[in-house]
Amino acid sequence: MLRIDSLNTYYGDSHVLQGVDLSIPAGKSLGLMGRNGMGKTTLIRSVLGYVPAASGKIAWNGRDVTGLPPEKMARLGIGYVPEGRGIFPNLSVRENLIMSARAGVNGRNDWNFERVLETFPRIKERLDHGGQQLSGGEQQMVSIGRALMTNPELLILDEATEGLAPLIVQEIWRVIEQICKTGISTLIVDRNYRAVLSHTDLAAVMEKGRIVLADNSKSLLEKQDALTQYLGV
Numbered sequence: 001m002l003r004i005d006s007l008n009t010y011y012g013d014s015h016v017l018q019g020v021d022l023s024i025p026a027g028k029s030l031g032l033m034g035r036n037g038m039g040k041t042t043l044i045r046s047v048l049g050y051v052p053a054a055s056g057k058i059a060w061n062g063r064d065v066t067g068l069p070p071e072k073m074a075r076l077g078i079g080y081v082p083e084g085r086g087i088f089p090n091l092s093v094r095e096n097l098i099m100s101a102r103a104g105v106n107g108r109n110d111w112n113f114e115r116v117l118e119t120f121p122r123i124k125e126r127l128d129h130g131g132q133q134l135s136g137g138e139q140q141m142v143s144i145g146r147a148l149m150t151n152p153e154l155l156i157l158d159e160a161t162e163g164l165a166p167l168i169v170q171e172i173w174r175v176i177e178q179i180c181k182t183g184i185s186t187l188i189v190d191r192n193y194r195a196v197l198s199h200t201d202l203a204a205v206m207e208k209g210r211i212v213l214a215d216n217s218k219s220l221l222e223k224q225d226a227l228t229q230y231l232g233v
C-alpha cells in the first residue's frame with residue numbers, strides 16, 4: 001500500500017503541497033479530485049520522485065521511499081500514465097509497448113503484449129503505426145498499455161480521459177474498471193467527478209495543496225454540499 005504523511009513540496013518559493021496525508025490500501029482504487037491548480041499533479045509527481053519532497057514521508061509497502069528517483073519507484077511497482085500521455089511519437093505502437101515490458105515485483109507477469117492487445121482491440125490494428133499517427137484516444141490506450149506492461153501493483157492515471165470523444169472515454173473507463181478488478185491499486189485523477197466516484201472505492205479532494213475531504217466514493221457522491229464547495233459542481 002501507499003502511505004503519504006505530512007508531505008510538503010515547493011516550486012521555488014511557492015509552497016504547493018502543504019502537509020498532504022493520503023493512503024491507498026492494497027488493491028483499492030482512489031479518485032483524487034480538486035479544481036485546477038490545487039496540486040493533484042504535483043502530488044503524483046512528488047510520490048513518483050519527479051519533484052523532491054521538502055519534508056514528510058512517502059511509504060510504499062511499508063518501506064520508506066521518500067526521495068527515491070522515478071526509475072526506482074517504477075521498479076518498485078508503480079506504473080504511471082501521465083497527463084498528455086507520454087508515448088514515443090517516433091516509435092511504432094508495437095515498439096512503444098514492447099520496450100516497457102517487464103515482470104513486476106515478485107515476478108508478476110499477468111500483463112503482457114497479448115493481454116494488452118486483447119484489452120485494447122483498437123490498437124491491435126495499429127501496431128505498425130507511429131505514435132504520432134494515432135488519434136488521441138489511441139495514444140491514451142497505448143500509454144495505459146505501456147504502463148500495464150510493467151506489471152505494476154499501483155497504476156497512477158492523470159487525466160486519462162481528457163479531450164477524448166465520449167465513446168472513447170467510456171472505453172477508457174471500462175478498461176480502468178477491468179484493471180481495478182485484477183487487484184491492481186489505482187490512483188485516478190479525472191475532471192468528471194461522477195465518473196471518478198462511480199469507478200473508485202475511495203476518494204479525496206484537494207484544495208490549495210491540502211486534502212480537505214477523504215471518504216469512500218459512494219458516501220461522497222451523496223455529499224452534494226461538499227462537492228459544490230470544493231469542486232464547484
Ligand SMILES: Nc1ncnc2c1ncn2[C@@H]1O[C@H](COP(=O)(O)OP(=O)(O)OP(=O)(O)O)[C@@H](O)[C@H]1O
Pocket residue numbers: 011014016034035036037038039040041042043
Ligand atoms: N513546474 C512548475 N513550476 C512552478 N509552478 C508549478 C509547476 N507546475 C505546477 N505549478 C503550480 O503548482 C500549483 C499546483 O499545480 P498542479 O498542476 O499540481 O495542480 P493540479 O491540481 O494538477 O491542476 P491541473 O488540473 O490544472 O493540472 C499551481 O499553482 C501551478 O501553477
